[in-house]
Amino acid sequence: MKKTSLIKKFEVLEKEFHEIYNSIIQPHIVSNQKKYKILLKKYRKLEEVVNIYEKYKKKLTALQEANYILKNDSDPEMKEIAYLEKNQILEDLSDIEKKSDDLLFYTSTKGIENIEDDHRNAIVELRSGTGGDEACLFVEDILRMYIMYFKQVGWKYKIIHAQKGGIQGYKEIILDVSGKEGVYGNLKFESGVHRVQRIPKTESQGRVHTSAITVAVLPEIKDIEMKINLSDIKKDTFRSSGSGGQHVNKTESAVRLTHIPTKITVECQEERSQHKNFEKAMNVLRSRIYQNEKEKRFKERSIKRKSLVSTGDRSVKIRTYNYPKGRITDHRIHKSIYDLVGFMNGNIQEMINLLKLSEIEKNQ
Structure with missing residues (x-):
């Protein structure tokens, strides 16, 4: 991430931090325990970001001083000290930038209704679409991809419902996914149509076919939160x-x-x-x-968004898995990853992080 881009994101979140600080001391927020807890959790996370930003700014100031000495000081000993200090500062800045990546993936509270469910567990529904048996097979492949991802992040899952395909795979499968926190906040970006382009096992002439499945990710709601008659x-x-x-x-x-x-x-x-x-x-x-x-x-409320990153609209094609080219493309952010094998083995966090970052930018 470029320094100017990183600083801009730090500045936006620092401003949001102060806005939240002013909000959580207001009586109408304090009296609304649900909203207060959400904002307090956000405040604590942003506090980490602000503290890192302060360290980052100090290191940038120190880097400017070292560069000034190297450029203008005639004393060889001072230049040598400045040179050593500069190398150490550059290492420190690099470490801070790496640690900052995950902390910058928190959504703006200006869309509080969009983030209030992020901490919840999730219901994940996979259904075959166009493509017949091949679509059923792809449901099974995506199911395996998610299970591998759940293992990486330490989440648990249970199968709630499964309907087998005609030959192999699944027409439909529903999972209950649980973890420490942020299950829905990560998986919500998977909602939509997932398209696959590959040569089916049953294709004798080696032609590439296109099939599709739908993924729906819902926040899990407890009985005490919603009473159904x-x-x-x-x-x-x-x-x-x-x-x-x-x-x-x-x-x-x-x-x-x-x-x-x-x-x-x-x-x-x-x-x-x-x-x-x-x-x-x-x-x-x-x-x-x-x-x-x-x-x-x-x-x-006529909320119209330019991107479907956070709407969960399942009628829109969000991602294409191109097997001949070994490429996965997310159409919402126009991002391609050329590691299809790794992606299908559960290495999907990079794409999720990019979608989170896109959501942050669109909420500003």
């Missing part, structure tokens, strides 16, 4: 077609829930117990209803 829910049970041995064909343990007001439907069949499947389905249903309401509020 059970009279608004239609519950159906059926025999599971998933794994589980002979049991799945003997009892109706699978559950389908339909929220009548919104017509949102959720299925779960991964557990042997109907009760456990009901609980998991309710968890997904709460998240979908919450997201549905959130999108309504955005529309009502």
